[in-house]
Amino acid sequence: MTTSEVPFRILPKLTERNAHFWQGGRDGELRFQRCQDCGYYLHPPAVICPRDWSRNIGIEAVSGRAEVLAYSVNHQASSRRSCSRSWAASSRTTCASPPTS
Numbered sequence: 001m002t003t004s005e006v007p008f009r010i011l012p013k014l015t016e017r018n019a020h021f022w023q024g025g026r027d028g029e030l031r032f033q034r035c036q037d038c039g040y041y042l043h044p045p046a047v048i049c050p051r052d053w054s055r056n057i058g059i060e061a062v063s064g065r066a067e068v069l070a071y072s073v074n075h076q077a078s079s080r081r082s083c084s085r086s087w088a089a090s091s092r093t094t095c096a097s098p099p100t101s
């Protein structure tokens with residue numbers, strides 16, 4: 001694959017709330033927010049736990065092992081002048097277990 005064949009990707013805008021997730025790969029970790037009161041994993045990132053309304057949210061690395069329940073493929077025009085398309089996929093998991101050592 002040549003450089004011109006590498007798909008163009010728009011990088012996400014890093015914020016204080018999402019940097020742990022996007023930069024975790026650089027450090028070899030999959031990181032999610034987790035409610036420190038009830039243990040619920042939050043994704044996408046949020047400021048409050050949807051389960052118990054706690055604001056006691058921490059960042060934790062997980063193993064990456066989980067069961068995929070569903071996924072979506074989103075198509076988006078790469079520019080207003082072009083009909084070419086790019087795609088992204090996401091998945092949702094049943095749980096995110098702590099990393100094993």
Ligand SMILES: [Zn+2]
Pocket residue numbers: 035036037038039040049050051052053054
């Ligand atoms: Zn909670």
